[in-house]
Amino acid sequence: MQLATWNVNSLKIRLPQVLDWLAANPGISALCLQETKMDDPVFPQAEIEAAGYQVAFAGQKTYNGVAIIARGALDEVIINIPGFADEQKRVLSATLDGVRLVCAYIPNGQALDSDKYQYKLAWLDALGNWLAQERERFPQLALLGDYNIAPEDRDVHAKWTDPLLVSPPERAAFQRLIELGFCDVFRRFEQPEKAFSWWDYRGFSFKKNAGLRIDHILATPALAERCTACVIDVEPRRHERPSDHTPVVATFA
């Protein structure tokens, strides 16, 4: 089983790239998308199903929007974090072959003095509270998405000066998930130095590999022990008109 996450920064623009990537990677069991940026009535469900997949989605125009594309049936689909009032469509959960998938687009935060930063921290608190329960209901659970947090300094290129995405409260929120028992499966394996999942569109950042690792796959212990590989696939970032993020893929026995 292969699980993947990709912030596509508009599915309207990126749908052909998503379908091409799935065709080139036929072993993918589920692909979690963030920033689809489209309302449900215009979601390209028919095109995705025609390619041989099932899909669940929770859309919003302009901002946010999440979806899960899967090879099999997606059961018990839930939108957002239960009990946490949120206008924004940022979380979508479903069960595939006994594995609970949580697709999340964690808020960016904009700036440390912004209301959006406080929203981000409150949001992460609610996510942690909820997942503390979900991991009991679903021993095999993966949290896949754009976390908008670079957990450690090695996940950040040397020229990054903005405190956002690396601030102690943001990293503490990530660490809390680790303390709940979730495993950053990427770090279970030896990885190249300067492995990033996002590069700014500006200033030839990708060419210079000036990026951040902010897209992650966290797994409960029972699922993490099945993990045999986790890689960042930079190929789509080389494409014409790419998303600024690239897919992260984890393989499970």
Add this chain to the structure above:
DNA sequence: ATGGCAAAGTAGCTTTGA
């Protein structure tokens, strides 16, 4: 200190992202 790039909404720009 600032812009730089891309996308969306909407029609000359602004807002947001990370």
